[in-house]
Amino acid sequence: MTRQITDRAGPFQQGTVQGGAQWQSVREAGRLSYAEQGRLRYGAYQEDVSQGYWYEALGPDAVRVRFADGRHFYDWEAGSEKAVTHICGPDRYEGRFWLDGDHRMIFTWDVRGPRKDMRLETLYIRA
Secondary structure, three states: OEEEEEEOOOOOOEEEEEEEEEEEEEHHHOEEEEEEEEEEEEOOEEEEEEEEEEEEEEEOOEEEEEEOOOOEEEEEEOOOOOOEEEEEOOEEEEEEEEEOOOOEEEEEEEEEOOOOEEEEEEEEEOO
16 A cells, blocks of 8 residues: 655645555445555655445445444445545545556546645555
8 A cells, every 4th residue: 555645734745644445345234444554754744544434335346444443434325436525623534446457447536625735645565
């Protein structure tokens, strides 16, 4: 997993997260767990970071994504060109996802609001 961070409002402008991500089926819960770990580099600042989500089927082509603590993040329909939206306080996240061949997936988030103005682009390559 490689994430490029473009902060349109911050002093450093560019950052990265390099690491890995794993999806695992949780059969008794009927959902997938997602966990990522990586190293954030943002200007002179560096730290280890992690995040987790739950993916729940809403139907044959749709999922609900929740944060690890169970809060709703977004709903997504496979094949949809429509951006997903997540409101975080006064900031708005708009995400788009697509497959690039059989082994690559790209997620982008444009974040705008009074606290943030950034773009996150994450590339996943199947190992």
